[in-house]
Amino acid sequence: MKLKDFNWSQVKINDTRDINPFGKVTGSDFLTEKDYNNFLIKDYIASENKYMESYAKVFRTASNEKMFTKDEDLVWVCQHCGYIHNNSSAPKSCPICGSSRAYFGLQY
Numbered sequence: 001m002k003l004k005d006f007n008w009s010q011v012k013i014n015d016t017r018d019i020n021p022f023g024k025v026t027g028s029d030f031l032t033e034k035d036y037n038n039f040l041i042k043d044y045i046a047s048e049n050k051y052m053e054s055y056a057k058v059f060r061t062a063s064n065e066k067m068f069t070k071d072e073d074l075v076w077v078c079q080h081c082g083y084i085h086n087n088s089s090a091p092k093s094c095p096i097c098g099s100s101r102a103y104f105g106l107q108y
Contacts, residue, residue: 065089068089068090068101068104069088069089069090070088070089070106071088072088073086073087073088074086074087074088074106074107075106075107076089076090076091076104076105076106076107077104077105077106077107078094078096078097078099078103078104079099079103079104079105080094080097080099080103081094081096081097081099083095083096083097084107085104090104091104
């Protein structure tokens, strides 16, 4: 999401007490409502971008099979039914319940 695409009508702060229940913050008299809105929006966008980057990294890892293939034999467990698979990679699907490879995790 880009700052110019944000819907400004969704965020309204009239006073520092809206975000600080103990009273005004020192020096807050110099900040306007738009300054607070800009701060909140930039913080929201930064956290969303960080989340999207980490999600994209996990998705890329899962989609290129690195997540389900290791160098040594390990114990893979189906999180749906509990089936245990000993191998260097998780099966394409669970032979017991038919769940996809995404349901398999490593047992440590």
